[in-house]
Amino acid sequence: MGYADFRNRYPQYYPLILQNPFIDLKYHDWYDKLGYRTLYSLDFHEADAERTYDNQCAQEPIREACRQEFVPGMLYSKQEVKAKLQKIYDNLGLSGKTAKATELKLYLPSWKNRGQMTGAGKCILSRYWKHRQII
Numbered sequence: 001m002g003y004a005d006f007r008n009r010y011p012q013y014y015p016l017i018l019q020n021p022f023i024d025l026k027y028h029d030w031y032d033k034l035g036y037r038t039l040y041s042l043d044f045h046e047a048d049a050e051r052t053y054d055n056q057c058a059q060e061p062i063r064e065a066c067r068q069e070f071v072p073g074m075l076y077s078k079q080e081v082k083a084k085l086q087k088i089y090d091n092l093g094l095s096g097k098t099a100k101a102t103e104l105k106l107y108l109p110s111w112k113n114r115g116q117m118t119g120a121g122k123c124i125l126s127r128y129w130k131h132r133q134i135i
Contacts, residue, residue: 002044003027008036029053054094059107061092066107 004027007017017023030039030049033056042048065088070076076084078101085099 004031004036004039004044007031026050033057055097058092058094062088063107065092066104070104070108 003017003023007014018028030053033053034049038052039049042052066085069084069088081101081104082099085101085103089095089097089099
């Protein structure tokens with residue numbers, strides 16, 4: 001039985017588990033942030049758990065950087081979005097993460113414009129995200 005299994009089965013021992021100096025703090029962080037189900041779905045592989053944990057922890061800083069980098073109502077080509085996202089990832093130290101233009105919707109409300117006026121494949125950022133509070 002591993003750490004996550006034990007913690008899932010015996011939650012009453014959590015305060016005592018935290019005091020154990022032989023358990024690395026990263027396991028506590030992973031369990032608290034990801035939960036048992038996510039760890040179970042990753043087959044408890046450390047590399048997968050660490051990658052998933054890092055991605056989840058980076059979401060809010062990425063959103064904030066996107067709010068500062070992208071202007072609401074502006075048109076951006078796929079290449080521009082990809083370059084700006086890659087710059088954000090690199091600045092945040094996510095060196096193994098490769099940006100895709102479609103990932104912008106994970107951080108900001110946007111939509112693709114297929115109209116004749118702006119050309120195919122342009123991305124328009126929604127004007128309302130500036131007024132929304134994402135909590």
